Amino acid sequence: MYVSAHEYAQALAAAWCDDRLDQISEAPTGGDSLAPLLATLIDDWCEGQRGLAFAWRECLLLAARDERYAGTAQRWRLLWADFWNDACARLGIPQVAMLTERVFDGESYMHLLRWRRSVDRAGLEEICRAWGNWMHGRLAGPSPWREMARECALRSAPLPELRDETAERIAAAAAAVLARMGVGGVTHRAVAAEAGLTLGVVSHKFRTSADLLGSAFEMTYLQSVPSEAIAQAAGTDGDVHSMLDRMDSLPSTENFRLAMAELMMAAMRDPALAPFAAQLRYLRGRTSRGVLQALVGRDRPVSVADAALFSSFSVGQGNAHAALSLADRQAAGRAELEMLLGFLNRG
Structure with a gap:
């Protein structure tokens, strides 16, 4: 039905x-x-x-x-x-x-x-x-x-909280549950089971469902792309093929893509998550900016709009290639990116 x-x-x-x-x-x-x-x-x-x-x-x-x-x-x-x-x-x-x-x-x-x-x-x-x-x-x-x-x-955006080891463990568990089960699965009980902690400990650290989802969002973003990968990308300035090789070698981000999609859908609908809307929409592109800058070269400054646009293009690619194997996703993504750069670098 x-x-x-x-x-x-x-x-x-x-x-x-x-x-x-x-x-x-x-x-x-x-x-x-x-x-x-x-x-x-x-x-x-x-x-x-x-x-x-x-x-x-x-x-x-x-x-x-x-x-x-x-x-x-x-x-x-x-x-x-x-x-x-x-x-x-x-x-x-x-x-x-x-x-x-x-x-x-x-x-x-x-x-x-x-x-x-x-x-x-x-x-x-x-x-x-x-x-x-x-x-x-x-x-x-x-x-x-x-x-x-x-x-x-x-x-x-709220300032990052100073968390203890237990809170970090709970946030990581919440992100894992989010990617696997969706927003509806991120309950205190499910996260406690994932983290190997008691329900009381999780409820004490994150009192509301919105708090728990917020921790899942924060951890999901932090886990998206290792910061050293962006530093390595910046070192490939002017070498598109080397840059693409580095991107292909990054760990799969499929869980991150699903977790972000779940959070975005929730922010579109749930008033309790409305504060995330502006942050999800207008703070994106921080990772994409470093990658795009390396691809086009340092002599062409990448703007806020360029970074956001490259982020949107990448989201579209992720959705289009979701049913493919990892190897096929990488091959298709690489071919499309090379096509894009063929337009972008012809000026």
């Missing part, structure tokens, strides 16, 4: 796609048409079709843990691949369709996180304009709305 509900959501999404393609049947051709259309479609999808947008994301999470949803998740991927192939063909730029699909996936995910509506919409416009620049071989440049939002998110 649940699979049937997702298939119905896909049918409604396909109708939305057909309607939008009809609306751009006489679209102005050329790369300059892409950015405003991308921003419009992301906002239209996330605001006007929010229920369908959630259905898409929930299906991807279900498929990661239950093979019964694998076929349905693949049909979502094919739906968006066909849509962006058609849309970019109508703009006369079919060569950017697959890469744009990745950005649509990642940035539409972020746009479901609501903070301040006007700022969110302006920041989305800046990101999509940056994508248009990338396709012309230029970096993003200034993004005042996103930079302002980032400063606000930094001020709202």
